[in-house]
Amino acid sequence: MHSFREITDSLYETPASHAGRSESFRRADLIGREQGSVHIGFRIGELAPGGRIDTCVHSYEKGIFIMEGEVELNREGRCFRLGRFDYALVPIGVAYAIRNTSGASARWVEKCAPRPKEPGEWADSFFTAGSEWSEALSVDPLNPACRMTGHFDWDQLHPHQRIDKYMWGWTKKMLMDRKFGSEQFDMFIIEFAEGGQTNEHDHPFEEAYLCLEGEGTFTAEGEEYILKPGTIGWSGVGSPHGVFMNRGAACRWLEIMTPQPPAQHSNRRLSTWDDIRDRLAE
Structure with a gap:
């Protein structure tokens, strides 16, 4: 079984689960049960300037890879500034939030495993009280505080x-x-x-x-x-x-x-x- 598709703007929408819990956020769900996947949830998130995603917790692991723009990631109170080709891991059960304080829209890959549940199934994600935002760290492989973040160059x-x-x-x-x-x-x-x-x-x-x-x-x-x-x-x-x-x-x-x-x-x-x-x- 396989799938191949073009990524068009019509695929982006605000998930029902994020209504009232985000601002100026859209997401394209690209790989999941509909395509035949058992293990992979593959999405692209988009956040407009001034947008945010409130603090949430997943019962699955999430990898984030920034494709364009810049966001701030708050991972249990430690904040990171992620730009193009920066990446970060959100382990299972770790509370995190995302915001865009820049003047341009941002898009990033979200790789989720195990594959997230479908709407109407058991709730594998929930929103919770947020952590305070602090000054964001830029990704630095020599800084121990930047564990589970990285940057790619060609x-x-x-x-x-x-x-x-x-x-x-x-x-x-x-x-x-x-x-x-x-x-x-x-x-x-x-x-x-x-x-x-x-x-x-x-x-x-x-x-x-x-x-x-x-x-x-x-x-x-x-x-x-x-x-x-x-x-x-x-x-x-x-x-x-x-x-x-x-x-x-x-x-x-x-x-x-x-x-x-x-x-x-x-x-x-x-x-x-x-x-x-x-x-x-x-």
């Missing part, structure tokens, strides 16, 4: 790698994993160079791909899509998929894996197993 990517005859021209930068503090998902940036590829494979976990720059061809279960900015893809457990840089450009995207991959055998490449089968049949 120059953090390592040189492209060649894994084997089926996968080459790629590199990645891990953002959130178990070492970072996440228990439910991995989040990272992938770049494939022009001409690179990873042919069809599947996983024992779900993946989501939000394109940031460039173009590539995304294949899933015999269907073909164009991965470009403003599109998002998702593949379920056991869903064969591949990426091919055959459109004259490199491609960069934000990727999510949920649950976190096993220590071994997280990638089952169909061609490799075809080779093994043919060799054993000789």
Whole structure:
């Protein structure tokens, strides 16, 4: 099972759960039960200047990655200023609030796991009394107070790698994993160079791909899509998929894996197993 869609403005709306508990907030719910996902809740939040989200608590883990603009995150009384390509983790059961004190709108990815409940189901989130806002810290990896926050720049990517005859021209930068503090998902940036590829494979976990720059061809279960900015893809457990840089450009995207991959055998490449089968049949 898989999903691929364009992200249009018509997908943004204020969630009913946030009525009276937010101001100038909209959200696009992109991956969830409707798309077939069991594990992933993938959203993009938007907050206009002067907007806010009141203090809330979730029974799921949330990763935040700022795509544009700037917000302040109040995580149990410790406040952070998050700008473009900053990211932060909100662990399960941790109270947090968000506000936009800048003069421009902000948008950010929200990765939620376990997948949030649907409206009308058991309430897995609730609003609570807020913490006081203090002077916001800028993200600083050398400041212990900034634990479970980070910043990404393109120059953090390592040189492209060649894994084997089926996968080459790629590199990645891990953002959130178990070492970072996440228990439910991995989040990272992938770049494939022009001409690179990873042919069809599947996983024992779900993946989501939000394109940031460039173009590539995304294949899933015999269907073909164009991965470009403003599109998002998702593949379920056991869903064969591949990426091919055959459109004259490199491609960069934000990727999510949920649950976190096993220590071994997280990638089952169909061609490799075809080779093994043919060799054993000789």
